[in-house]
Ligand SMILES: [Fe+2]
């Protein structure tokens with residue numbers, strides 16, 4: 121059973137004074153150290169890999185994290201700012217490592233604003249596997265350890281949590297991308313409740329939390345950490361998100377990455393002290 125959980129923010133958009141030896145970039149990577157009560161052996165799970173091998177490896181080195189220690193890599197979705205550092209991590213390792221992700225992370229990912237641009241993973245599945253990644257494509261939830269799950273595809277229930285501006289290719293047709301590959305981590309922390317860790321939460325952070333509650337059977341939300349993708353969202357959606365979080369009443373809310381400054385300020389207004397922004401190098405212990 122999971123005893124303790126420690127998160128280290130390896131890549132994030134914001135830097136902080138106490139961690140000015142680390143590099144910030146538009147991207148996200150979080151190392152989870154999970155004490156499963158197995159004596160000295162903790163599980164080390166890497167959630168996303170930032171945008172570039174250079175920043176990812178610089179920060180891993182500066183944080184004294186050996187890529188070889190990582191037991192498992194999970195990818196939240198196929199965008200470059202979550203997958204871009206992966207090849208760097210693999211090339212630093214000798215041993216192969218399992219990678220849990222939705223099969224659509226390899227689909228062409230594009231954005232149309234301010235102009236048409238490729239924003240997908242900078243590698244093919246073949247390149248990933250040749251570099252030592254053991255690809256485990258999964259559309260649904262996967263149990264990684266007792267009480268630790270990926271959500272897989274998140275059902276879209278909230279009317280305001282729409283996905284816009286992303287395009288892909290399906291059946292040889294250029295088409296809007298609903299980002300079915302977007303997933304989060306759902307962790308049941310005994311005695312405390314549910315910890316939800318998102319990548320970009322393109323499925324909507326409230327949709328994600330509600331689905332995490334459903335698949336874990338744990339109603340109490342203890343913490344929510346990661347990108348809430350509210351950059352560019354209107355006030356109506358931002359306020360609805362903040363009020364839904366207020367109802368869910370988590371002890372810890374740590375928005376970062378693609379949450380956006382406007383949404384972050386509003387979340388802090390409504391949620392108060394429990395809501396603090398993320399920065400690279402932050403360590404969060406539960
Ligand atoms: Fe994204």
Ligand SMILES: [Fe+2]
Pocket residue numbers: 147199201202319320347377378
């Ligand atoms: Fe992102």
